[in-house]
Amino acid sequence: MTTASFRANARRRLLPGLAALAILAGCGDGAEGETQASTTKPAVSTGQTASATRLPQGSGFDFYVLSLSWSPSWCAGNDPNGRTEQCDVGADNGFVVHGLWPQNERGYPEFCQTDEPDRVSNAIGREVIDIMPSMGLIGHQWRKHGSCSGLSQRDYFALVAAAREKIAIPVELQRPTRELRRAPLAVEDAFIASNPGLERRMMAATCRSGDLQEVRICLSKTDLSFRACPEVDRDSCRARDIAIPPVP
Known part of the structure; x- marks a missing residue:
């Protein structure tokens, strides 16, 4: 997905009367026009x-x-034959949102009781399908994590979209066409350079079987500002270097 189409989809997703609609409007004059227009700085800085x-x-x-x-x-590792929407041939996905997880200083809640339905409707799911490219992923994340947010499904996924809008993906890590090898700390440093206010103590780059797995970034539950999270930071990959497979 191009930067322009990501921005257009985000606008369409956040416009129709959600409680979170003012998120982008509240970021200051011109903030919406800057959202993902430059991949070297976030749409909303921590300050x-x-x-x-x-x-x-x-x-x-x-x-x-x-x-x-x-x-x-x-x-x-999970769908080499491309059976899911996320891994389908031509999906062209780099970083995708795995989830927005309610977290405690130690541990985290999961699979909480809620008055909201377990199933996420297509109408809500399609509002974030460009950043969470599988209805199966969307549904699972709601049941395991979103149900513990204290929010409605609609507000939770609007917040997911706002959190993703905040983060600028480093240019070199957007869609590499060849395998890269980087130290995990170098991956973190690339995100730090692209997102003013972000620090190593506020994030973790994780790995599995020698490959980059995820980048996890800690955000305040009140305003999505970057914040320290020692327990999450300790999960950072300790390998000397890791592979970053190319985007197909």
Whole structure:
């Protein structure tokens, strides 16, 4: 998906009367026009986050973890034949949203009781399908994590979209056409350079079987500002270097 189409989809997704609609409007003059227009800086910097009153306010946890999965690694290990939407031939996915996880300073809640339905409707799911490219993934993330946010499905997925809008993917990690090898700390440094206010103590680059798995970024539950998260940071990959498989 091109940057222009990502921006257009994000606008369409966030416009129709959700409680979180003012998220982008509250970022200051011109913020919407800057969203993902430049991949070297975030749409919302940590010092200029949207007003907390404009964000759907979750409860029952301490902060969020935005997990960005490196799709080529996931597909190689879980769906090499491309049977899912995420891994289908031509899907062209790099970093995708694995989830927005309610997190505590120690541990995290999961599979919580809620009055919301277990199933996520197509109408809601299609609002985030460009950043979470599988209805199966969307449904699972709601049941395991979104149900613990204290939010409605609609508000939760609007917040997922707002969190993803905040993060700029480093240019070199957007859609590499050949395998890269990087130290995990170098991956973190690339995100730090592209997202003012982000620090190593606020994130983790994880790996599995020698490949980049995810980049996890900790965000305040009130305004999605970057925040420290020692337990998450300790999960950073300790390998000297890891492979970053190319986008097909």
